[in-house]
Amino acid sequence: MKPAEELVPHFHGHRERLRERFAAGGADAMPDYELLELVLFAAIPRKDVKPLAKALIARFGSFAEAIAAPRERILEIDGATQSVATQMKIIEAAALRLSKTKLLGKPALTSWAALLDYCAAAMARSQREEFRVLFLDRKNSLITDEVQSTGTIDHTPVYPREIVKRALEVGATAIILVHNHPSGDPTPSKADIAMTREVVDAAKALRIVVHDHLIVGRSGTASFKALGLL
Structure with missing residues (x-):
């Protein structure tokens, strides 16, 4: 049986490091795919989301374009569930609400x-x-x-x-x-x-x-x- 520390998913520390970098430097300190990873954490709590984030950026071109993409096009990406699409649409709605305010x-x-x-x-x-x-x-x-x-x-x-x-x-x-x-x-x-x-x-x-x-x-x-x- 493997030691307890080896049972911790490899992406666990990655998530904490991303959060720390965002807290220290904000979005400007991160490439688009990493910022999208932070968004996806809430939709996919127990899986490495980096491949999906990179796939979304590759398909749509940028963080902003990915967030604003139609739900049905987001769902075309392998690994993008309804929860993922909903989380991305929440971020889009929040950005729009802020700009209107x-x-x-x-x-x-x-x-x-x-x-x-x-x-x-x-x-x-x-x-x-x-x-x-x-x-x-x-x-x-x-x-x-x-x-x-x-x-x-x-x-x-x-x-x-x-x-x-x-x-x-x-x-x-x-x-x-x-x-x-x-x-x-x-x-x-x-x-x-x-x-x-x-x-x-x-x-x-x-x-x-x-x-x-x-x-x-x-x-x-x-x-x-x-x-x-x-």
């Missing part, structure tokens, strides 16, 4: 970097187009943000009257439009430009200001206002 109670137009970070976290990696509206009060502080519609990989329906109606319901005096391009390229299309004009016209009739329309992609964010399109 940075906007609450602050004027959106003077917290622009935080707003862009939030929009990117919420939409940049989605595989389908989503159209989101940020509703602002008279001080341009965020009242609420809502996904108005979800479509296909390259189209989502937008209803200007419904957007304006919702703005009135929540007491908004200004809005910021946001949608994503799953292709990764945030360049506005002719359809994007035409749709934005329709929303601006509908909002203007009721004295609701459209501050901007942001298009979010993996390669960055395009601003209609910055491009002279609004």
Whole structure:
């Protein structure tokens, strides 16, 4: 029979060392796969998770891309269980909640970097187009943000009257439009430009200001206002 110390799984000490390194230096002291290992510890308490973490990073390219990957694609990886996918989605939700918290109670137009970070976290990696509206009060502080519609990989329906109606319901005096391009390229299309004009016209009739329309992609964010399109 082997001594008791030899019965301790080889990864036991590895987990403690990773936790200590994170406590001492934070995420910057670790490569992506090790940070993902820390996430996976809760989902797989009694198994070496390094091979799975490396497989996830290899498939998706980075920690952020892995965390934001659709559940069904995570489950395609050998060893990725429902518990693993759920743990990764919890981390994604927590990151999104944190980035949104940075906007609450602050004027959106003077917290622009935080707003862009939030929009990117919420939409940049989605595989389908989503159209989101940020509703602002008279001080341009965020009242609420809502996904108005979800479509296909390259189209989502937008209803200007419904957007304006919702703005009135929540007491908004200004809005910021946001949608994503799953292709990764945030360049506005002719359809994007035409749709934005329709929303601006509908909002203007009721004295609701459209501050901007942001298009979010993996390669960055395009601003209609910055491009002279609004």
